[in-house]
Amino acid sequence: MLNVTFKQEPVTLVGSEIKVGDKAPDFTVLSNGLEEVSLGNYDGKVKLISVVPSIDTGVCSDQTRRFNEEADKLENVHVLTISMDLPFAQQRWCAANGIEKVDTLSDHRDADFGQKYGVLMKELRLLSRSVFVVNSKNEVTYVEYLSEVTNHPNYEAALKAAKEAE
Numbered sequence: 001m002l003n004v005t006f007k008q009e010p011v012t013l014v015g016s017e018i019k020v021g022d023k024a025p026d027f028t029v030l031s032n033g034l035e036e037v038s039l040g041n042y043d044g045k046v047k048l049i050s051v052v053p054s055i056d057t058g059v060c061s062d063q064t065r066r067f068n069e070e071a072d073k074l075e076n077v078h079v080l081t082i083s084m085d086l087p088f089a090q091q092r093w094c095a096a097n098g099i100e101k102v103d104t105l106s107d108h109r110d111a112d113f114g115q116k117y118g119v120l121m122k123e124l125r126l127l128s129r130s131v132f133v134v135n136s137k138n139e140v141t142y143v144e145y146l147s148e149v150t151n152h153p154n155y156e157a158a159l160k161a162a163k164e165a166e
Contacts, residue, residue: 005147014122016118018143020141021140033087043136046074046162050102065099067102085106129146142157
């Protein structure tokens with residue numbers, strides 16, 4: 001069981017921890033247009049999945065912007081940002097911040113992604129900050145669960161893993 005804190009307070013993560021080498025669990029989330037999106041929508045591509053509690057807060061905003069900036073340098077890599085934000089809020093935030101290279105996806109309806117990837121914070125019904133890289137065969141090649149949700153992820157390690165995945 002992972003020990004994770006949010007502002008130094010312990011939180012309970014719901015679901016199973018994902019490890020490198022695991023088959024990436026399929027999930028269903030909503031696009032900004034309210035269409036269902038699953039892992040299968042990205043078959044044959046490497047996926048860098050950036051998970052944030054709420055897109056328009058400081059670290060979450062920085063994380064999404066950083067991966068948006070890097071997306072152009074990643075060949076055959078699709079960058080996804082998943083949060084519990086409503087699709088309308090994600091769409092508005094992306095428009096206001098010039099985010100065009102990242103798919104922002106909402107887990108608000110069912111918390112399906114959060115439960116399947118072990119990142120749903122039970123106490124807050126938000127997703128715990130984490131990064132996953134999934135190769136084109138849907139195998140997990142990189143995982144980072146942050147022990148303190150308000151910290152930044154290791155951008156360089158995640159980007160390196162995405163570039164090396166096939």
